[in-house]
Amino acid sequence: MYKLNSRPTIFVFILPLMLMRLGLMVGNWGQHAFVDADEPDSDYRSSVTLIDVPSNRYCYNDGYHISHHLNPLRHWREHPVHFLQNKETYSREHSLVFHNIDYLMITIKLMQRDYDHLAKCLVPIGDQIDMTLEERATMLRRHTQRFSEEEIKQKFGVPKSK
Numbered sequence: 001m002y003k004l005n006s007r008p009t010i011f012v013f014i015l016p017l018m019l020m021r022l023g024l025m026v027g028n029w030g031q032h033a034f035v036d037a038d039e040p041d042s043d044y045r046s047s048v049t050l051i052d053v054p055s056n057r058y059c060y061n062d063g064y065h066i067s068h069h070l071n072p073l074r075h076w077r078e079h080p081v082h083f084l085q086n087k088e089t090y091s092r093e094h095s096l097v098f099h100n101i102d103y104l105m106i107t108i109k110l111m112q113r114d115y116d117h118l119a120k121c122l123v124p125i126g127d128q129i130d131m132t133l134e135e136r137a138t139m140l141r142r143h144t145q146r147f148s149e150e151e152i153k154q155k156f157g158v159p160k161s162k
Helices: 006-032 054-058 065-070 076-085 087-092 103-111 115-121 126-130 133-142 149-156
Strands: 048-051 096-099
Touching: 006 103, 048 054, 048 065, 048 076, 065 076, 076 087, 087 126, 096 115, 103 115, 115 133
Parallel strands: 048 096
Antiparallel strands: none
């Protein structure tokens, strides 16, 4: 089609594909940007839950991402119910729950390193309840620290050589 007529092909197929890919990558990064160094492979600690965001109404409760990780086959309407029924577990597992912010804005605020704004959007649960806003921002900052190669080997193991 590109050889037949390049301009419509670009605007109808290529550009929308690239924009969709970019949007999905940005959203996915926002879903998984926070990783707890103490337990990086925990489903509760390697993604977040978003409540009170319009995108949950329009995007099949995509904000309940921890619930999705725990059971990828769970129907989208059951995610809020699962969260409410398991708040104590989310709390005990040190989950991150945000309100009034979507994945795109999480990504933008992380790129801006605006941890104070993110801390204001954090719904404190469990140990987080007693934290000050500054302590919550520090915790979020710590959850975005890069792992060294040695830490990756230590936390995730080294692939065995043949």
